[in-house]
Amino acid sequence: DWLEAIIALPLNMFYNTGIATYIWVLTNRKPEHRKGCVQLIDATQWYKPLRKNLGKKNCELSEEDIRRIVDTFLRFEETEQSKIFPNAAFGYWKVTVERPLRLKGIDPEREYSAKEIKKLRETAERAEDAPPVIRKIHKSGTAADPLRGLFEATIHGKPRVVEYEPDTELRDTEQIPFLECSACHEPGYLPSAADQHTAIETFLRREVLPYAQDAWYDPESVKIGYEINFNRYFYKPKALRSLEEIRADLLAVQKEAEGLLEEILGGTNHE
Known part of the structure; x- marks a missing residue:
């Protein structure tokens, strides 16, 4: 819990690159009110525009901009920019979602070896309605546990897993947020192992199984990752134009087109 804040700086702050840059504020002595949180x-x-570009650098932080950033950090409040x-x-948990290989012409009640499966992949035809x-x-x-790949089946008249x-x-991945x-x-x-299993399985039941009832995941394949996407949190959609503005533009284009057509036809008649 050392990360206090991340500050997104203006683009084109440096001479040779226009990439987005960030300041990470780290400390091992977080104040109590900041513990467990990131700003x-x-x-x-x-920013303040430069009078003349220096390579790709076209702006810089003024004293006022720096003070504004510091004040926003110290206030630690929710605002449009914070x-x-x-x-x-x-x-998030990165989860691999599997679905069974379904092939025509196989025996649905026997176990196939890895060698046999390899050959079947090369020769047999896939089909959604074929047996797995x-x-x-x-x-x-x-015990059966379909969400973890242990399915109930009838083998020679007896219930088995x-x-x-x-x-x-058909393999896919899901990125499931903490x-x-x-x-x-x-x-x-932060989630425990029990939280992880509950959250992943709740997500899969809600978002995957309604569309692929035979899907499952391997708990051993789950990977943990972190992503901080500023665009997701600070994106400001542009307001849509009003119908009146669109209609006015269309009428203007139509009028211009009619005028051009009259000029063309008038020139033809004159000749």
Whole structure:
């Protein structure tokens, strides 16, 4: 919990590049009121233009701009240019979602070896309505858990739990935010392993299973990442033009086109 704030600076602040630049404010002695939170400050519009460009550099921070940034940081308040988030708001789980390989002409009640599956991939035809390829039949007593790839099936008249071979062409990934965990909305709280499982499975049941009922994920494949996207938090959509403005423009273009047509026809008749 060392990150206090990130400040987005104006573009074209440096001589040889126009890339976006940021100031990261770090400390190992966070004040109590900042603990568990990160402040984002959008200072991209606070600058003084240069009279003459120096390479790609066309602006700089004036004393007034610097003071404005410092004051915004010290006030630690939500404004149009200052947003405050719990640490967990930037975290996510990257989850690989699998679906079974379905091939025509296979035996839906037998287990196929890796060698057999490789050959089937090369020779058999895929189809959505074909049976899934079984790669493992578990012993009796194994509990089913479809969301983790353990499916109930009837094998030679007996209920068993099986694993299907995943179809790499249908493999997908989901980026699931930490904020799927309700407790993560509290400053300083980071999800536990139990929170992770609950949040991921709740998300998949809501967003994936309604469209792919045979989907599953491997808990061992879950990766944790963080992303801070200023555009997401400070984007300001442009106001749409009114119908009156659009209509006026169309009428003006129509009038101009009619005038050009009259000139063309008039010139033709004169000849």
